Amino acid sequence: MASNDTDVVIIGAGAAGIAAGRRITEARLHCVVVEARSRLGGRAWTFNPHSACPIDLGCGWLHSADRNPWRELAEVQDRSIDKTPPPWMRPSTPIGFSPSEQAAFLQAHREFYQRLDSFPDKKPDVAAASFLEPLGRWNALINAVSTYVSGAELDRVSARDFLRYEDSGVNWRVVEGYGTVIAAHGRGLPVVLGCPVQLIDHSGRRLRVETRHGSITADAAIVTIPSALIAEENILFTPRLPEKTQAALGLPLGLADKLFLSLSHAEEFDKESRLFGRTDRSETGVYHFRPFGRSQIEAYFGGRLASQLEASDDVGFLDFAVSELVALLGSNFARRIKLLKLKRWGADPFSRGSYSYALPGKADCRAELAAPVEDRLFFAGEACSRGDYSTAHGAYLSGVAAAEAVIAARKISR
Numbered sequence: 001m002a003s004n005d006t007d008v009v010i011i012g013a014g015a016a017g018i019a020a021g022r023r024i025t026e027a028r029l030h031c032v033v034v035e036a037r038s039r040l041g042g043r044a045w046t047f048n049p050h051s052a053c054p055i056d057l058g059c060g061w062l063h064s065a066d067r068n069p070w071r072e073l074a075e076v077q078d079r080s081i082d083k084t085p086p087p088w089m090r091p092s093t094p095i096g097f098s099p100s101e102q103a104a105f106l107q108a109h110r111e112f113y114q115r116l117d118s119f120p121d122k123k124p125d126v127a128a129a130s131f132l133e134p135l136g137r138w139n140a141l142i143n144a145v146s147t148y149v150s151g152a153e154l155d156r157v158s159a160r161d162f163l164r165y166e167d168s169g170v171n172w173r174v175v176e177g178y179g180t181v182i183a184a185h186g187r188g189l190p191v192v193l194g195c196p197v198q199l200i201d202h203s204g205r206r207l208r209v210e211t212r213h214g215s216i217t218a219d220a221a222i223v224t225i226p227s228a229l230i231a232e233e234n235i236l237f238t239p240r241l242p243e244k245t246q247a248a249l250g251l252p253l254g255l256a257d258k259l260f261l262s263l264s265h266a267e268e269f270d271k272e273s274r275l276f277g278r279t280d281r282s283e284t285g286v287y288h289f290r291p292f293g294r295s296q297i298e299a300y301f302g303g304r305l306a307s308q309l310e311a312s313d314d315v316g317f318l319d320f321a322v323s324e325l326v327a328l329l330g331s332n333f334a335r336r337i338k339l340l341k342l343k344r345w346g347a348d349p350f351s352r353g354s355y356s357y358a359l360p361g362k363a364d365c366r367a368e369l370a371a372p373v374e375d376r377l378f379f380a381g382e383a384c385s386r387g388d389y390s391t392a393h394g395a396y397l398s399g400v401a402a403a404e405a406v407i408a409a410r411k412i413s414r
């Protein structure tokens with residue numbers, strides 16, 4: 001343990017914890033960042049970061065890149081920013097999805113959003129699925145897109161929360177990996193890795209944080225663990241904090257998993273092109289061909305489909321992808337692809353999912369989760385963000401906000 005007595009203990013070294021740690025250190029306060037995993041970054045994780053093809057198993061897109069603080073930090077780190085528009089903002093490959101079908105789908109999707117946008121602020125919240133056209137031809141595909149965006153089908157997603165999301169529409173990537181940028185920003189901070197926190201005792205004058213490797217005493221704590229773990233009471237609070245458990249239960253982590261495949265004779269496909277496995281069901285993968293021009297396919301599975309596939313072994317994901325791709329591209333295609341890497345975020349004990357969504361009626365849980373307790377227990381992480389939830393930049397901004405609140409609280413108490 002680096003120090004067992006500090007000003008501020010930060011729990012979790014993901015995007016939020018790293019951002020908080022940086023701000024606390026800049027303010028010349030002492031902190032210790034305690035992280036359960038053996039690496040920095042949490043749900044930001046670039047696999048093979050030093051290879052020619054680093055791959056992001058967690059966040060990959062700098063969403064709202066024109067105002068995204070990680071983009072600025074990536075530039076400071078001298079990373080290469082790829083500004084190719086994302087596949088979802090361009091037409092899909094017309095295989096199993098003709099240009100006229102694509103136009104009809106886009107129209108239906110636009111109309112769905114228009115109905116959602118007109119949802120009055122004063123009305124009680126409903127599931128986003130309420131805005132689907134009854135028996136609409138494209139409902140299944142609109143739902144499939146929701147499983148990629150929210151990690152859950154529209155019947156589970158709060159319309160109000162969905163409307164609060166703020167997206168500038170600019171989506172870029174970092175060639176060296178988004179996870180690489182976030183982990184690099186954490187280097188040099190006083191981090192203890194491989195050290196899960198088990199309990200936070202806030203009954204005394206100072207906080208006592210119990211970890212697997214001993215306890216730390218601190219004046220304040222910033223808790224950044226994923227909402228799913230707060231809901232599970234994975235870290236115990238003494239006295240208990242039932243309002244935090246309730247808030248977190250309203251903000252489950254949706255599930256989205258990436259499967260990376262190598263692709264031989266890749267030149268046959270356009271760089272950065274996209275195929276939907278099926279357009280008539282919501283349980284389907286979306287396949288991004290030649291990301292960064294590489295001889296790869298990045299397959300994305302979300303929602304109930306991802307949960308079902310996680311229940312099987314790695315071969316379950318691969319078999320599913322092969323069956324969808326062979327149905328579109330012919331049986332010989334199976335020989336051209338090989339499993340490179342798969343990450344199951346639902347089975348990961350330190351995240352238990354991919355990114356948060358709010359259940360219908362639970363949009364205000366984000367503010368409830370973020371609210372400080374006794375001006376010494378602070379909460380951050382993507383689920384605490386009102387408009388940038390589910391993203392790495394939302395996590396960053398929430399981490400900085402929690403650190404500012406700690407700094408302000410210390411000034412008042414002096």
Ligand SMILES: Cc1cc2nc3c(=O)[nH]c(=O)nc-3n(C[C@H](O)[C@H](O)[C@H](O)COP(=O)(O)OP(=O)(O)OC[C@H]3O[C@@H](n4cnc5c(N)ncnc54)[C@H](O)[C@@H]3O)c2cc1C
Nearest residue numbers: 012014015016036042043059060061197350381382391392
């Ligand atoms: C497949 C996938 C794709 C994604 N795509 C994008 C994208 O393109 N763009 C985007 O912006 N976002 C994306 N995201 C979401 C983004 O990765 C997350 O929103 C962000 O990284 C969350 O950061 P955080 O700090 O809130 O949480 P985390 O990164 O989860 O950090 C919390 C940390 O707490 C640690 N921890 C947990 N329990 C304990 C404990 N008991 N004691 C100590 N430490 C503990 C965890 O190990 C973790 O390191 C994606 C996520 C996934 C999984």
